[in-house]
Amino acid sequence: MTHSNSGKFMTAREAAALIRDGDTVGLMGGGGGLMEATHLFEAVQARFLETEAPRGLTVMHALGIGDKKTKGMNCFAHEGLVKRVIGGHWVWSPAMQRLAEEEKIEAYILPGGVSSQLMREIGAGRPGLFTHVGLGTVCDPRQGGGRMNASAREDLAEVVQMDGREYLRYKPFPIHVALVRASAADEDGNISFEHEAANLDAQSLALAARNSGGKVIVQVKERVSNGSLKAREVRIPSAWVDAIVVDPAQATSYAIPFDPAFSGELTGGARRDSEATDHAMEKAASAEAFGERQAVARRAAEELFNTGKARPVVNYGVGVPDAVARLVALRGDSGRIYQTIEHGTYGGLLMDGELFGYARNASAMLDAATQFDFYAGGGLDIAFLGFGEFDEEGSVNVSRLGGFTVGPGGFIDIAQNARKVVFCGTFAAKGVKLVTGDGTLRVTQQGAVKKLVQRVDQVTFSGPQSIVRGQEVLYLTERASFRLMQGGVELFEIAPGVDLDRDVLAEMGFAPRIAKDLAVMPARFFNAAG
Incomplete structure (x- = not known):
């Protein structure tokens, strides 16, 4: 789209230019294109290939992002573009895995839930995330501290004692840029997720960047008039948002342009018809050898x-x-x-393979940080x-x-x-x-x-x-x-x-x-x- 002289709307190229050398950039996605800001990722890659800027980024993401070929984290898998990756799941980007193996970047991992919750703690200005999650695992500094190659030398967490029990404190750090995906933005910049197949950690990530003094850049499918979004539909308020990029080609997944069964928008007869289709899909699956x-x-x-x-x-x-x-x-x-x-979803027909994380006709969708709170507290x-x-x-x-x-x-x-x-x-x-x-x-x-x-x-x-x-x-x-x-x-x-x-x-x-x-x-x- 053309540049708007008013408000926060701009092109992907203009949004990518807001990222500076050495910035820490928070990304979101769930593999297979789930809530991935594809247009923004590709714009960052294009800028780097044309100008060799930005350089030396730290990139953080909670879950897997990409298609195992060219999309998602693969857009960032260029020597010089990133110096450090703190990733929850890496298999969607073989190119980034190779950079880690070849010691071209500092490679770290964090549990996916910890990443989402840490973003919320950073946004709230608290001294990191205190949790039992990760004790005794590779994320424990006594077992590796999240370091995945020799170039990674810092511990992302430290062991602390409280009330006679051990916990890990995952250390906070500023988020300079958040690249967030959503469905719609009104003229003022309020953001809705209504057509998305999950919420993931969009809200936590935006909060972290906003209160770190950074930039919140949101990719949406459509721009709507003020008053079009009900207050309860707004998941990220305009006050948090710095830039908005409209991508009319934004899809539910890499393979699915749009399906309301994945966004939970079907009700009544339409949902029953879709659930009948789900049942037929399950019966077909039972025919596997x-x-x-x-x-x-x-x-x-x-x-x-x-x-x-x-x-x-x-x-x-x-x-x-x-x-x-x-x-x-x-x-x-x-x-x-x-x-x-x-990912925050309850019920429905679970997808697998490249659509893992999607559910048709889900009964509820929560933010990922809240879902992980439920898990960490013993709800599973x-x-x-x-x-x-x-x-x-x-x-x-x-x-x-x-x-x-x-x-x-x-x-x-x-x-x-x-x-x-x-x-x-x-x-x-x-x-x-x-x-x-x-x-x-x-x-x-x-x-x-x-x-x-x-x-x-x-x-x-x-x-x-x-x-x-x-x-x-x-x-x-x-x-x-x-x-x-x-x-x-x-x-x-x-x-x-x-x-x-x-x-x-x-x-x-x-x-x-x-x-x-x-x-x-x-x-x-x-x-x-x-």
């Missing part, structure tokens, strides 16, 4: 109603937990749980999460795999605070060949990568800390099931058809305890007919 993922999902789903709660509050992570969520929906059990995701009854590897102490690594910075996203906030945690994943990786579907599981070729190791490469979930907190923790694979006990991991279940010594114990990096009443999983988990 049966394999070890489905076997693990069936076993994991057995734990859903063993929490002591009539209607438990549940969170699903990525990977095999996707299959658990799909199975629960297919069985018609969604109404028996309160389904949540860390059970979480189904993936694992990269786990060890004899029950510690899990998902944040650094194969030498690459992956980041935890919301994993640490969720895993550390759920009353019951069910880690779901395959037993091994790379080259594994299995035969199943007839009520048994047979291993015809072992994997080259062992995922059950003596010591994890990085602690993203601490088994010893979990024992102190009194959590119930399970590790479920297609071959065997384990649980966390005082003193370490115990094997309590194996799959029918699996040879305990050859297929399980010989393929582990440690010798687990073996339960006296070692059981065999029911054949129905391994029957393709269900």
